Amino acid sequence: MVKLSEHTDDKVLWHNLKAGDKHCFNRIFRKYYSELYYYGIKIFPAPDFVKECIQEVFIRVWETRKSLAEVENVKSYLIVSVRRMILVQKGKDKTAHNIEIGQAENYSFFFDVNEFEKHEEISDEMRQTLLTAINSLTKNQREMIMLFFYHELTYPEIAQIFEISIPAARNLMYRSLIHLRETIGEKSLNTMKNMFFLLFPSVSVKKME
């Protein structure tokens, strides 16, 4: 997970990039390309298009490096830039991509069970239930789950991306989590019942009647 030094490392890299250090530009690119790509592909599932958008973000960073601000969180800055670039380019390229666009937008921020790690603490069945619950959230809620748990952004950073207030962002997050928690609670209660029925089928049938 997050290393404490990461942000400070990034800040140094960013500072040197601004001063014209190509090496630092390359390092930032190597470090974040995969993560930005994964995020981009979740917004709009068109691999080449997403790749070009990320490249465009980095090209602009380099071209305008002298006027760039010092940033607190480089990753967050890049994520915001990529998100904006994809949305702008998608609007521009509507004619080129229009066949995909209608469908692709409907697939934004839907997840597959393979996108989550397997852990002893959670059963496969529960993972599947949780996934269904995540995918039943609104698009913004799903994106926020990803930004929070995968990209590990903070509420102020998330609020900036969605262009909403920090309390509003926090509130939206809470509602998602409560929904997920309730799903897990109900499911475990059901499994407990099922277990009970399995162990004492005769009793349970009578009780049910």
Place this chain on the structure above:
Amino acid sequence: MKRAEDISILITDKSFQKILSEWTGFSEERKAEIYSEYELTAKDVEILLQLWFGLDFHSFEHPQTIIEEVLEETIWKLAERKNTPSEKHPIKRLYEQFARIAAILIIPIIIYTTYIQFFKVDQNLPAVTSRLVTVSSQSGTIINMTLPDGSEVCLNAGSSISYPNHFDGSTRKVLLTGEAYFQVVKNKKVPMVVSAGNVNLKVYGTSFNVNAFPYEESVKVTLVEGSVSLSSPSGRFKGKKEFFIEPGQTVAYFDNSKKLTVLNEDTFFYTAWKDGILVFRNNTFATVLKQLSRKFNVDIELKDQNLASIPMDATFRDENINEILRLLALSTPFRYYYDSPRKLPDGTFAKSKIYIDKNKD
């Protein structure tokens, strides 16, 4: 710490996240401490653990080679962008401006050029693109010919006709000197315009005769059937530019006086020549001799000009020149004699010549 609004919110808390990650390694005492600190039951922690581990995204990482490839491509794109610096932008803007103007102008240009193509050409008689064909008939021969549109023309002896090798545009232009009988193919959209002498005849499909020999003082047009309008650049007829000739009418236009006379005579009189018939009705002797000269390819010289204005009425069908002159001499006081044909240096004989003189008796 106070119990949160909902236990699920705890997983957004960094320190509680740490607790969840390390939970399985905790001793029972440590676990009990946490239960009381966060006011949680074992069941709550069970749910939170599932939620926390359930939301652990599988980290996505491109292979190093692909990242390098994309980075290289990005640097390449950057270099390319530098080679086309921002100074080019004004030129690009200028080009866009130019393209916009060109787009606006293109439609008027197309309209103008099509106009030139289809309408301007017709204002000049010889079409620029097509070749002009001229057919002339020698004295003594009548030519039957067909124009490119299928119209038939009978060209009298000593006449010539010019027309484009193919008719295009909105009119069919034909230029005539001498006399011809036309049978024009009908085409309402493309009228035929026959220019003869100083007269233009507009025809849509009809049969008519035009007599426009340069030595005649008038151009005579005889309409057999259909409709023909006559116009002349300088002439006006009853205040109108065009004069519509009625079928069966013959019209004589005198260019000198710009006057038009309608002659109500049998059309046969004007069209008989095409069938080899010579018809004279109140023609002067001079005109008769000119027609004979043309038809029989002989030179005729009138020695006594007093005879020239004598009017004559006659019709000849298969007679030869000798018989005609003999018959005419019966009613008119003239005599005629031949000049013996001269042999030319190349072995051929010159046109025979006939002299007409006053009868001495």
